[in-house]
Amino acid sequence: MVKYKKQIRIALRNCGFINPENVDEYIVREGYAALGNALTNMTPEEVIDVIKNSGLRGRGGGGFPTGLKWELTRKVDADQKYVVCNADEGDPGAFMDRSILEGDPHTVLEAMAINGYCTGASKGLIYIRAEYPLAIKRLKIAIDQAREYGLLGEDIFGTNFSFDVELRYGAGAFVCGEETALIHSMEGLRGEPTVKPPFPSESGYKGMPTNVNNVETYANIPVILLKGADWFSSIGTEKSKGTKVFALAGKVNNVGLIEVPMGTTLREVIFDIGGGIKDGKKFKAVQTGGPSGGCLTENHLDISIDYDNLIASGSMMGSGGMIVMDEDDCMVSMAKFYLDFTVEESCGKCSPCRIGNKRLYEMLDTITQGKGTLEDLSKLRNLANVVKDTSLCGLGQTSPNPVLSTMDNFLDEYMAHVKDGKCPSGQCKALMSYIINADACVGCTLCARVCPVDAISGEKKMAHLIDDDACIKCGACMDKCKFGAIFIQ
Amino acid sequence: MAKVKSLSDLNKMREELQSKMNLREKGEHPDSIVQIKVSMATCGIASGAKEIMDYMINELDNRAIDAVITQTGCMGYCYAEPTIEVTLPDNKPIVFGYVDTKKAQEIIEVYIQTGKLVDGIIPVNYETVNNE
Ligand SMILES: Cc1cc2nc3c(=O)[nH]c(=O)nc-3n(C[C@H](O)[C@H](O)[C@H](O)COP(=O)(O)O)c2cc1C
Numbered sequence: 124m125v126k127y128k129k130q131i132r133i134a135l136r137n138c139g140f141i142n143p144e145n146v147d148e149y150i151v152r153e154g155y156a157a158l159g160n161a162l163t164n165m166t167p168e169e170v171i172d173v174i175k176n177s178g179l180r181g182r183g184g185g186g187f188p189t190g191l192k193w194e195l196t197r198k199v200d201a202d203q204k205y206v207v208c209n210a211d212e213g214d215p216g217a218f219m220d221r222s223i224l225e226g227d228p229h230t231v232l233e234a235m236a237i238n239g240y241c242t243g244a245s246k247g248l249i250y251i252r253a254e255y256p257l258a259i260k261r262l263k264i265a266i267d268q269a270r271e272y273g274l275l276g277e278d279i280f281g282t283n284f285s286f287d288v289e290l291r292y293g294a295g296a297f298v299c300g301e302e303t304a305l306i307h308s309m310e311g312l313r314g315e316p317t318v319k320p321p322f323p324s325e326s327g328y329k330g331m332p333t334n335v336n337n338v339e340t341y342a343n344i345p346v347i348l349l350k351g352a353d354w355f356s357s358i359g360t361e362k363s364k365g366t367k368v369f370a371l372a373g374k375v376n377n378v379g380l381i382e383v384p385m386g387t388t389l390r391e392v393i394f395d396i397g398g399g400i401k402d403g404k405k406f407k408a409v410q411t412g413g414p415s416g417g418c419l420t421e422n423h424l425d426i427s428i429d430y431d432n433l434i435a436s437g438s439m440m441g442s443g444g445m446i447v448m449d450e451d452d453c454m455v456s457m458a459k460f461y462l463d464f465t466v467e468e469s470c471g472k473c474s475p476c477r478i479g480n481k482r483l484y485e486m487l488d489t490i491t492q493g494k495g496t497l498e499d500l501s502k503l504r505n506l507a508n509v510v511k512d513t514s515l516c517g518l519g520q521t522s523p524n525p526v527l528s529t530m531d532n533f534l535d536e537y538m539a540h541v542k543d544g545k546c547p548s549g550q551c552k553a554l555m556s557y558i559i560n561a562d563a564c565v566g567c568t569l570c571a572r573v574c575p576v577d578a579i580s581g582e583k584k585m586a587h588l589i590d591d592d593a594c595i596k597c598g599a600c601m602d603k604c605k606f607g608a609i610f611i612q
Numbered sequence: 613m614a615k616v617k618s619l620s621d622l623n624k625m626r627e628e629l630q631s632k633m634n635l636r637e638k639g640e641h642p643d644s645i646v647q648i649k650v651s652m653a654t655c656g657i658a659s660g661a662k663e664i665m666d667y668m669i670n671e672l673d674n675r676a677i678d679a680v681i682t683q684t685g686c687m688g689y690c691y692a693e694p695t696i697e698v699t700l701p702d703n704k705p706i707v708f709g710y711v712d713t714k715k716a717q718e719i720i721e722v723y724i725q726t727g728k729l730v731d732g733i734i735p736v737n738y739e740t741v742n743n744e
């Protein structure tokens with residue numbers, strides 16, 4: 124077992140340590156001390172300066188400097204402002220925000236109150252998907268307990284500052300994680316994005332200045348205030364400070380929730396912390412940034428993870444999903460999987476995203492069926508770029524990334540599908556055939572009896588034959604054959 | 613419940629809670645007690661953490677072992693769920709993974725009752741800001 128500690132827990136500092144349903148345990152670990160100190164001993168400008176100097180950037184995907192966002196919201200004059208926590212977390216395979224909310228809900232409440240103090244807002248809203256019932260339950264308990272102690276409500280810490288938090292439920296649409304769509308959804312309108320500017324910091328919820336931050340971004344705030352900007356900015360790389368939480372999933376041994384300093388390499392994450400690839404298989408690629416991101420390969424394993432390096436390598440940080448793929452994964456199918464997701468989740472407001480992604484999906488489908496041509500490949504790349512350049516919101520602007528990055532890194536796999544009609548990793552069912560080795564087959568008829576579509580014929584004690592056109596590639600025959608006579612080509 | 617009306621209120625409250633906790637952890641103190649945390653985030657519950665928690669509560673009760681058993685959030689070892697953390701008085705916390713009822717019984721009989729380690733320990737592979 125690897126002994127050295129590659130992980131530092133800042134956002135996850137209390138997850139797995141405290142009982143999330145007991146505010147006392149949060150208080151023992153210095154909970155609400157940052158809020159108390161900010162309200163009692165600091166001006167809002169001083170707090171914002173600490174956040175700015177810490178170098179914290181948004182963990183929801185964009186990486187926008189958090190202190191600057193707070194300052195922008197503060198500077199707008201308005202009677203009412205809002206603090207919003209984005210807990211939509213729509214990336215397939217991602218569960219960072221859910222874990223924070225389930226394990227340490229008070230940290231988010233505390234940070235939102237600090238934000239309210241800085242921006243001049245007295246109302247906080249957490250937009251959370253209804254598919255997170257446990258997180259919702261624990262947040263409700265946390266809000267009740269904080270109100271009981273007077274840590275939310277009127278006159279907090281005896282300082283005249285008032286702040287309260289309410290929950291808003293999303294129906295689990297990916298696009299509602301985009302901040303303008305999220306705000307419209309909270310207003311009771313369709314969850315569709317609108318063009319920025321105006322940014323939410325100028326005109327957001329109900330037309331009022333609104334500060335939207337991600338769950339993990341908030342989870343960093345109390346620690347930064349307690350330990351100082353210098354401490355935080357000493358961790359990480361030049362332009363990406365602190366740590367990042369990743370949901371490590373896919374073909375690694377140690378699937379789990381990890382938090383590493385910015386600047387850690389992918390190799391350390393996958394092989395040291397993740398314990399390497401399952402079943403001793405070979406690493407092929409890792410997808411970061413979910414459906415908006417790209418895949419990174421063997422060649423990228425030693426780059427250090429930060430916002431800028433990942434973009435320079437053709438992917439992005441995203442919110443922290445990290446899916447590892449091995450030699451058995453087909454990269455064309457992977458791109459198709461994400462496009463399938465995007466087509467489902469596109470809100471349909473703009474045509475490049477609504478129609479373009481559907482066409483991209485169809486092309487990928489044709490290729491995985493072995494019916495693609497070289498011309499399709501150039502059309503695919505072309506259209507991907509058009510969708511990227513012309514879509515209204517971040518969803519369509521990034522959805523072609525999985526296609527483009529797999530084409531950049533694994534063009535040979537696309538070529539194999541198109542030119543040779545072969546799927547090198549043997550995943551595309553349409554491109555493989557189950558074949559009976561006539562020399563090994565003893566004619567026991569087991570395979571013919573188990574085949575659900577009667578695609579196997581042959582006399583007893585004679586070699587059998589699979590009709591490839593009728594075969595649905597279910598593999599039942601191969602599982603059943605006691606003589607190892609059936610193989611895939 | 614008392615309201616926190618100022619920063620010094622909060623500090624006082626933390627100190628009181630802290631000293632109560634410290635007593636539990638000290639072996640020679642009469643209030644010392646075995647502390648068990650069960651990782652009960654969505655991932656843990658899906659792997660059966662609730663059953664383990666109920667089982668341990670019952671088993672500890674039957675054996676008249678004084679222990680506090682609480683739920684906590686995700687410890688990060690999703691691959692090894694259900695995971696539990698056991699702290700014996702005067703000892704460092706130890707995390708066990710892949711805990712089923714058989715393992716839970718072994719942990720109680722061997723580790724908690726005799727102090728001898730059993731298989732299934734997950735080495736802690738991170739630092740936290742609180743315990744530097
Ligand atoms: C399609 C799409 C989905 C998004 N989903 C999320 C999400 O689930 N959670 C999130 O925090 N941000 C999401 N974002 C980013 C938000 O628009 C916004 O930038 C973020 O909440 C700002 O918070 P931060 O600065 O703390 O990262 C998404 C953006 C797009 C374009």
Ligand code: FES
Pocket residue numbers: 557574575576577578589593594595596597598599600601
């Ligand atoms: S139909 Fe061919 S393997 Fe089952």
